[in-house]
Amino acid sequence: MSEREQSSSKPPTSIRPMITLPPRSSMENYFIGESGASPGPITLVSSFFTENEPETDFRSFSQLLAGAMASPTAVPNVRRDFPPSHDAAAHMNSGGDVFQLNRPAGLVASEQLGVLTIPPGLTPAGLLDSTGIFPPAQGPNGISHQKMLAQVSTQARARQQMPPPKASHKMKESSDISHSDQTYQPSNLTVDKPAEDGYNWRKYGQKQVKSSEYPRSYYRCTNSNCPVKKKVERSLEGQITEIIYKGQHNHQPPNKRGASNAQGSSESSQVTPERVSGSSDSDEVGNAETRVNEWDDDEPQSKRRYMYNLRTVMNYSVYIDKCLVLKCWQEHRGSDF
DNA sequence: AGCCTTTGACCAGCG
DNA sequence: TCGCTGGTCAAAGGC
Numbered sequence: 001m002s003e004r005e006q007s008s009s010k011p012p013t014s015i016r017p018m019i020t021l022p023p024r025s026s027m028e029n030y031f032i033g034e035s036g037a038s039p040g041p042i043t044l045v046s047s048f049f050t051e052n053e054p055e056t057d058f059r060s061f062s063q064l065l066a067g068a069m070a071s072p073t074a075v076p077n078v079r080r081d082f083p084p085s086h087d088a089a090a091h092m093n094s095g096g097d098v099f100q101l102n103r104p105a106g107l108v109a110s111e112q113l114g115v116l117t118i119p120p121g122l123t124p125a126g127l128l129d130s131t132g133i134f135p136p137a138q139g140p141n142g143i144s145h146q147k148m149l150a151q152v153s154t155q156a157r158a159r160q161q162m163p164p165p166k167a168s169h170k171m172k173e174s175s176d177i178s179h180s181d182q183t184y185q186p187s188n189l190t191v192d193k194p195a196e197d198g199y200n201w202r203k204y205g206q207k208q209v210k211s212s213e214y215p216r217s218y219y220r221c222t223n224s225n226c227p228v229k230k231k232v233e234r235s236l237e238g239q240i241t242e243i244i245y246k247g248q249h250n251h252q253p254p255n256k257r258g259a260s261n262a263q264g265s266s267e268s269s270q271v272t273p274e275r276v277s278g279s280s281d282s283d284e285v286g287n288a289e290t291r292v293n294e295w296d297d298d299e300p301q302s303k304r305r306y307m308y309n310l311r312t313v314m315n316y317s318v319y320i321d322k323c324l325v326l327k328c329w330q331e332h333r334g335s336d337f
Numbered sequence: 338a339g340c341c342t343t344t345g346a347c348c349a350g351c352g
Numbered sequence: 353t354c355g356c357t358g359g360t361c362a363a364a365g366g367c
Contacts, residue, residue, distance in 0.1 A: 203342055205360060
């Protein structure tokens with residue numbers, strides 16, 4: 001009854017913003033610039049950092065990129081398969097009042113870090129421009145992109161630091177996952193378990209829905225009187241492909257430790273990259289902005305800006321790394337990257 | 338014993 | 353009205 005009333009808004013599921021390798025021509029444009037007249041992203045990014053934060057520790061984009069590529073964020077098979085007409089903001093906000101994040105199955109690192117959606121035609125400069133993806137002050141659902149990315153980064157750090165999970169019956173399906181790289185193991189926590197967002201969830205249903213190729217699991221917050229539910233879709237490999245939150249927690253995360261382990265902040269569950277939703281965007285925004293505060297208030301705005309762009313680049317470097325897969329092709333062409 | 342997942346059945350919305 | 357679909361219920365069983 002009332003539960004069905006809560007499900008008044010059905011998020012669109014037909015649009016699945018994912019990153020995919022663009023056709024050769026566009027790939028080429030990303031890195032060498034169209035017609036060779038425009039600087040490539042590396043140039044642009046490098047110049048951005050040098051121009052805006054000359055006093056920072058990261059002196060060059062090469063350093064950033066080197067670090068990024070050496071990190072687990074470098075993942076294979078990044079896909080982008082959304083319609084060219086959509087921009088990133090539209091995709092990120094395509095769920096109406098329910099924010100969705102879709103991840104390519106098997107992209108462990110993207111699960112850790114979140115997927116940066118790079119729309120076709122978005123230039124690296126546009127990407128690095130904070131207004132290129134999100135509105136100047138706000139991102140999806142009105143959450144500032146800084147905070148969003150801060151959360152993404154926080155989660156990535158937390159997961160990288162998180163020790164391998166202890167075996168337990170709760171993770172009995174972990175053995176089904178065949179990831180060879182044990183450093184990615186924390187992501188296996190998602191197998192048969194809702195995302196570790198600091199809240200406790202009870203699964204109350206599972207169903208194979210037509211709109212999805214994967215089974216959809218239904219969870220509700222175990223806290224009494226808490227109306228929050230979430231739907232989780234997982235691929236056969238156990239990778240979460242979609243999480244849709246619904247409602248708003250009316251309590252603090254009971255599992256502080258779990259939240260901390262998973263995302264570095266017990267308060268971050270409202271804006272995990274997998275996240276979000278809410279019957280009211282404004283409510284969600286309010287929560288996100290009041291509860292999520294990775295930046296210290298006295299953090300210089302320029303530094304925030306820098307860190308934001310750094311993280312953006314770190315994400316973008318994942319995309320760049322995918323391009324390295326095409327090295328053979330490049331070698332055939334005899335062109336520099 | 339308590340909490341959890343599983344899973345078939347049921348219900349409501351919609352075309 | 354009917355069938356399809358998504359969401360939820362609730363009994364059963366596991367840990």
